[in-house]
Amino acid sequence: MAFSDFVGTDRKEELMNELYEDATQPDYTNERVGTGHDRSNTAAGLLLRIAGTLFLIIGCVGIVLPLLPTTPFLLLALGCYARSSERWYRRLITNRWCGEYIKNWHDGNGIPMKTKILTIAFLSLMIGYSAVVVVPFFIGKVILIIMAICVSMHVLFLPTLEPSAG
8 A cells, every 4th residue: 555545645634524523734734745655564554553552552551540641642652553554543533432532632622520530539549549558758758749739730720521412
């Protein structure tokens, strides 16, 4: 398959428009200018798919670990898949768990209130446990508590995604 079959094509724009309806990026192109050759689906594509899968795994772990960011790793996976496999790219953006994070980021929406509550609760439990049981030094306990407060404030100040009326 040619490089144009994967990135920067009209088909990719169609897929994005179908998924995100009116979310278009004017004057944006992902095509490499002046390369003059087709990308083969061999080593580069395989390495990109491996890297994308690694980023996807880290992003999924970030869904349950509050200190590990989810969206940046999912976006890295999306970028790797966009350059290596249209099928894997499409599966990620339409996935019922990960696709929601990507779509909300792309549309500029916030975080659902339920997710905010679960994030802060899980963060408080894990940091609290670590501060009380795991970390023996007072300064370590203080640093953990300050980190928990800062991350909680960050989550609270993010916009809240309102449930769609339907």
